[in-house]
Amino acid sequence: MTHDSPVHRLGAGWKIAICTLLSALAIGVRTPLELLALVAVTLLYYFSARLTPFDLWRDTRFFVFQAVIIIGLYCLKIGQSKGLWPGIRTSVQVILFYIPGAVLLRTTKTGDMMRGLRRVVPYRISFLVFVSIRFMPFFFRELDEIMTAQRLRGARLLPRQLLDPRNWGDLFHCLLLPLMVRALKTAEDVSLSAEAREFGTREQRTYFDAALHTEPLSPESGKQCSITPSLLQPCGDMNRINIRD
Amino acid sequence: MNDMNDMNERKFLWRRFTLREGIFLGFCATFIILARAGLRLHLHLPGHVMFFTMFFFLLARGCVPKIGSATLVGLIVSLASFLLGMGTKGPVVFVKFLLPALLVDVAGYFFPNFVNSMVACVLVGAVSAAVRALSDTWIEWLSGMEGEIILQKTIITASLFAFYAGLSALAVPSIVRRLRRNGLIDQGADDTR
Numbered sequence: 001m002t003h004d005s006p007v008h009r010l011g012a013g014w015k016i017a018i019c020t021l022l023s024a025l026a027i028g029v030r031t032p033l034e035l036l037a038l039v040a041v042t043l044l045y046y047f048s049a050r051l052t053p054f055d056l057w058r059d060t061r062f063f064v065f066q067a068v069i070i071i072g073l074y075c076l077k078i079g080q081s082k083g084l085w086p087g088i089r090t091s092v093q094v095i096l097f098y099i100p101g102a103v104l105l106r107t108t109k110t111g112d113m114m115r116g117l118r119r120v121v122p123y124r125i126s127f128l129v130f131v132s133i134r135f136m137p138f139f140f141r142e143l144d145e146i147m148t149a150q151r152l153r154g155a156r157l158l159p160r161q162l163l164d165p166r167n168w169g170d171l172f173h174c175l176l177l178p179l180m181v182r183a184l185k186t187a188e189d190v191s192l193s194a195e196a197r198e199f200g201t202r203e204q205r206t207y208f209d210a211a212l213h214t215e216p217l218s219p220e221s222g223k224q225c226s227i228t229p230s231l232l233q234p235c236g237d238m239n240r241i242n243i244r245d
Numbered sequence: 246m247n248d249m250n251d252m253n254e255r256k257f258l259w260r261r262f263t264l265r266e267g268i269f270l271g272f273c274a275t276f277i278i279l280a281r282a283g284l285r286l287h288l289h290l291p292g293h294v295m296f297f298t299m300f301f302f303l304l305a306r307g308c309v310p311k312i313g314s315a316t317l318v319g320l321i322v323s324l325a326s327f328l329l330g331m332g333t334k335g336p337v338v339f340v341k342f343l344l345p346a347l348l349v350d351v352a353g354y355f356f357p358n359f360v361n362s363m364v365a366c367v368l369v370g371a372v373s374a375a376v377r378a379l380s381d382t383w384i385e386w387l388s389g390m391e392g393e394i395i396l397q398k399t400i401i402t403a404s405l406f407a408f409y410a411g412l413s414a415l416a417v418p419s420i421v422r423r424l425r426r427n428g429l430i431d432q433g434a435d436d437t438r
Contacts, residue, residue, distance in 0.1 A: 026388075027384065027387040027388055030389065066381075066398070066402075069398050069401055069402075070385075070390070070394065070398060073394045073397050073398060074391075074394060077391070077393065077394065086390075086391075090385065090388050090389065090390045090394075093388040093389075094381070094384060094385060094388060097384050097388070098337070101337070105327070113327065113328055117324065117327075117328075121324065124257060124258050124267070125258070125320065125321070125324070128258075128267050128268065128270070128271040128274075128317075128321055129271070129274075129321050129324045129325050129328070131268055131271045132271040132272065132274045132275045132278070132321050132325050133275075133325055133328065133329065135271075135272060135275055136275055136278065136279060139272070139275055139276065139279060140279060143279070165412075168412075168416075169416075172416040172419075172420060173416075173419075173420075173423075176300075176416075176420065177420055177423060177424075179276070180304065180308070180420065180424065181424070181427075181429060183269060183272040183273070183276075184269060184308070184424075184429050184430070186268075186272065187265050187266075187268040187269035187272060188265055190268050191263070191264040191265035191267075191268050194264060194268075195255075195264060199264070200255070200257045200264055201255075
């Protein structure tokens with residue numbers, strides 16, 4: 001997958017608008033000609049993002065199971081000859097509804113989405129979302145370590161062993177239980193660390209502005225620079241800087 | 246969490262959750278995402294994602310027995326999946342996670358101690374997971390699919406979701422009990438509604 005294309009360069013707002021329009025059209029089409037035209041437009045949009053047919057398969061394979069059920073049910077209800085077209089039409093409509101969303105997710109940088117989300121999501125929830133993402137590698141390593149230790153103790157946690165439901169007890173009690181204990185302890189440590197920095201004491205978000213550190217002072221003034229109170233300032237007051245003689 | 250409900254602890258979110266509880270619920274969301282990413286690589290069975298999703302929703306409710314805990318996990322999972330590009334269904338991912346999470350909280354509102362009972366856990370898990378199957382129904386209805394077909398398809402999907410969710414819900418009460426016995430979470434349900 002290439003990370004540069006006309007679609008990648010479009011703003012997130014434009015992509016959301018295109019996504020909404022194409023998804024709405026997918027719901028509205030009824031005739032074979034309209035459906036064919038929409039398939040062509042949607043695929044053009046998809047491939048203009050330099051995504052490959054393999055990417056398309058990965059994005060739509062989850063709907064294959066649904067399509068099989070829908071077509072099967074139509075054929076059972078109104079016969080194979082009459083039920084095939086409505087079954088295919090509806091399945092394709094459902095797939096077309098979701099493809100623009102997949103393009104949006106695949107071509108929009110996380111940073112752009114974060115900026116967009118910041119306008120609607122309160123900072124406290126954003127913090128929890130980013131803590132959740134930040135700790136993924138940590139818990140992945142923890143999971144691996146716990147699994148190795150428990151396997152050495154005889155727990156049946158190999159993928160092929162877990163296919164047998166009789167071994168699921170080991171999965172819950174030897175792997176997930178220690179993981180929850182670790183999560184509880186880590187939550188305590190992280191919250192203590194954040195609270196020690198007075199995180200969450202203000203209604204508005206506060207942040208440390210590194211630019212204040214690098215602000216040059218005139219050499220002849222002989223003044224010292226301290227920025228201690230600014231850590232607790234709301235976003236609007238971050239330009240405050242204390243100069244001591 | 247031992248003193249999570251200590252009145253001296255500052256409320257961080259929605260005047261309900263402390264920072265510690267919020268972070269722990271965030272970790273539950275992390276586990277759901279890790280499980281989804283892991284299962285995506287190995288299994289291709291329809292509905293199996295509900296196995297770990299419902300397990301962690303119920304466990305979140307068991308460890309932080311406050312109204313809104315499962316919903317907060319659902320919200321964090323939706324936002325994180327959206328940011329990580331994991332939701333193949335685009336913005337519908339919010340409905341997909343928030344709907345079952347809301348139902349867990351609704352059950353918690355009426356039956357605060359339901360996580361202690363295996364039967365109640367299985368029921369809540371299965372029903373919440375089955376309701377998630379409705380998230381696609383409105384699109385099919387708007388696409389002009391026949392009502393009877395929508396109903397039959399929803400029943401098939403909902404049964405699969407409910408089956409996997411019910412299986413994982415079986416383990417929740419024993420894990421919550423063991424965490425309580427070791428003093429890692431508080432005893433019993435909180436009536437903070």
